[in-house]
Amino acid sequence: MLEDTKHILSDLIGFPTISADSNLDMIAYLASRLEDCGATVEIMVDDSGKKANLFATLGPEVDGGIVLSGHSDVVPVTDQNWATDPFVMDERDGRLYGRGTCDMKGFIAATIAMAPTFAERINDTPVHFAFTYDEEAGCIGARHLVEVLKQRNLNPKLAIIGEPTSMRIIEGHKGCHEYSTRFQGLEGHGSAPDLGVNAVEYAARYVSRLLELKAKLTTMAPASSRFDPQWTTVNVGAINGGSVHNVIAPKAQVDWEMRPVQDSDVRFVKDALRVFCEDELLPAMRKVCPEASIETEVVGEVAGLIPEDTNAARDLLIELSGANGADLVPFGTEAGLFQSMGMDVVVCGPGSIEQAHKADEFVSLDQLKASLRLLEMLSTRHAQN
Numbered sequence: 001m002l003e004d005t006k007h008i009l010s011d012l013i014g015f016p017t018i019s020a021d022s023n024l025d026m027i028a029y030l031a032s033r034l035e036d037c038g039a040t041v042e043i044m045v046d047d048s049g050k051k052a053n054l055f056a057t058l059g060p061e062v063d064g065g066i067v068l069s070g071h072s073d074v075v076p077v078t079d080q081n082w083a084t085d086p087f088v089m090d091e092r093d094g095r096l097y098g099r100g101t102c103d104m105k106g107f108i109a110a111t112i113a114m115a116p117t118f119a120e121r122i123n124d125t126p127v128h129f130a131f132t133y134d135e136e137a138g139c140i141g142a143r144h145l146v147e148v149l150k151q152r153n154l155n156p157k158l159a160i161i162g163e164p165t166s167m168r169i170i171e172g173h174k175g176c177h178e179y180s181t182r183f184q185g186l187e188g189h190g191s192a193p194d195l196g197v198n199a200v201e202y203a204a205r206y207v208s209r210l211l212e213l214k215a216k217l218t219t220m221a222p223a224s225s226r227f228d229p230q231w232t233t234v235n236v237g238a239i240n241g242g243s244v245h246n247v248i249a250p251k252a253q254v255d256w257e258m259r260p261v262q263d264s265d266v267r268f269v270k271d272a273l274r275v276f277c278e279d280e281l282l283p284a285m286r287k288v289c290p291e292a293s294i295e296t297e298v299v300g301e302v303a304g305l306i307p308e309d310t311n312a313a314r315d316l317l318i319e320l321s322g323a324n325g326a327d328l329v330p331f332g333t334e335a336g337l338f339q340s341m342g343m344d345v346v347v348c349g350p351g352s353i354e355q356a357h358k359a360d361e362f363v364s365l366d367q368l369k370a371s372l373r374l375l376e377m378l379s380t381r382h383a384q385n
Contacts, residue, residue, distance in 0.1 A: 001113055001372050002365070006096065008033070009109035009368075010089040013098035019073040019137045022050040026072050030054055030131055033112050037119040039129070044148060046141070051133040053145045058119050058127045065126035066313075066382065067159040067338065068375075070108040070349075071135030071142070074100040080359035095362040102351025106363040107162025107371060110350065114375040121379050128156055135334055138178050138300020142334035146341060158313040159338040162349030164356055164363070167370045169326040170347035171314045172307035174227060174259040176332030177266065178299040181206060183241070186289035187250035196248030197289045200241040202281050203252035206294075207236055209276050210256060213269050220268070225261055226307070226328050232265040233330070234258045259332060260304070303336035305345060313344040320377040329353070348374070 015026035024045075031041045031054055039056040046052065054072075059065065077086045077099055084090040086099040096106070111129060118127045132141035163170075183203050188196025214234035221231035234256065241252025260266050277294050285292035307328065314326050326346065331353055339345045350367035 001376075002369060005109050005113040005368055005372060006091070008112050009096060009101065009105055012105040012109055013089040013100055014087060016087045017073050017100070018076050019134050020076070023072045023133050024050065024052055027052045027054050027131065030108070030112065030129075031056070034115055034129060037115045039115070039119070044145065046133065046144065051141065053133060053141050054129070054131040055145060055149075056129040058115070059122040060124060060126055061154070062124075062126060063155040064157045065128060066378070067128040067130050067156045067343070068111045068162065069130040069132070069159060069334065069338065070104045070111070070162045071132045071334065072108070073134055073136050074103065074105075075136050075357045077359070082359045086359075086361075094365050096365065096368070097360055097362045099361055101361055102164040102363040102367075103353075103356035103361065104163055104349060104351075106164075106351055106368055107349040110368060110371045110375060111162070114372065114379060117376065118379050118382070121382065123382070125382065126156070127382065132334065139176070139302045139334050139337060140300065142337045143300075146337045150341060155341065156343055158316065159335070159343045159345045160313065160317070161333050161335045161338070161345065161347045162371075163331075163333045163347050164349050164351035164353050165329065165347055166352050167321075167348060167350060167367060167374070169314060169317045169321065169323050170329050171305070171311055171326035172226070172328040173305045173332055173335065173347065174232070174261055174330055175266075175302060175304035175336065176257065176259055177301045178257045179255070179296050180299055181254045181256070181294065181296045183252040184291070184293045184295075185250050185252075185285060186248070186292065188248040190246035190248060193248060195288070197250075197285045197292050198248045199252035200249040202285060202294070203239060203241055203254050205281060206254055206273075206276075207239065209273065210234055210236060210254075213272055217265060217269075220265060222262060227261050227330055228328075229330065230261070232258055232260045232262070232269075234269070259330060302332055302334070303340060305333065305335040305339055305347065308344070311344045311346070313346045316378075316381070317346055317348060317374070320381065321374055
């Protein structure tokens with residue numbers, strides 16, 4: 001089974017499914033593999049026609065059963081110093097290197113390798129495979145998929161999201177809210193700053209306010225928070241604007257995110273930024289240029305995975321793996337979207353988040369073996385239900 005998984009993973013790495021590009025070839029490949037196992041497969045194409053989710057079912061299309069889910073997209077390799085071609089899998093020293101090996105094509109490969117086994121052991125309870133697009137860009141594909149499943153009133157019972165957790169069972173994580181804030185000012189000559197509105201300067205002031213809020217949030221963590229770090233975090237990912245030294249920049253953009261541990265922190269940050277813009281930044285900008293503006297685009301607001309006292313998916317994986325319990329993580333996944341459908345959800349997959357998004361990303365063979373063992377036990381237990 002490991003050799004099959006390695007072969008499939010090599011194929012998957014060969015599809016350069018960076019979020020900005022199409023994932024259709026990879027989805028077609030996965031669809032073909034699952035159809036060969038007798039699965040009912042549906043490809044859900046987005047409005048652009050360049051991205052798609054895949055939802056496949058082994059067994060009857062009825063309520064209940066389990067969802068095995070992963071995202072097909074990967075982050076860019078631009079400006080990263082890779083030792084080998086990131087889109088050609090390379091095996092060295094018990095590790096498989098390549099973009100997406102751990103985040104999260106390793107898990108997808110393991111589920112596809114195990115699909116024939118699930119098909120042989122299937123009973124009256126279905127096994128679903130859900131592979132999504134644009135997780136790295138705000139969980140756009142998963143939101144699309146969940147809406148379709150809700151409309152069809154299809155209600156799986158359990159879900160395993162195979163993000164890289166080093167095979168730890170994760171029962172909770174923070175939300176992930178991503179934004180792009182755009183500043184429209186007024187172009188002018190650098191020698192006459194009072195006649196223009198420098199969007200870059202106002203973007204810098206906005207970032208300064210974000211950093212103040214970031215520091216404040218460290219003091220607002222709930223006493224019961226089990227997260228590490230315990231508080232809501234803020235990150236400024238990119239600042240873009242301007243062109244040359246002597247031109248007042250008319251446009252700028254700040255890309256930022258927060259990962260909330262509680263909804264009240266989201267309101268705190270949004271309210272503080274709204275007041276700052278309305279009371280300070282915009283009046284100053286519009287004193288010179290009435291058309292000046294600050295607009296924030298919501299790239300994605302993905303709910304966290306809420307730890308629940310009752311979680312059948314957690315309890316099942318603890319029983320099968322012999323783990324002592326379940327943990328929480330600070331990074332976000334699509335799990336909260338599946339939880340919003342009423343499923344019991346856990347995050348558990350091969351590889352470490354420490355390797356994700358970096359040059360020379362890898363998953364170890366030991367981690368893939370552990371994933372396959374868990375899926376094998378899951379298939380056996382599923383056949384008994």
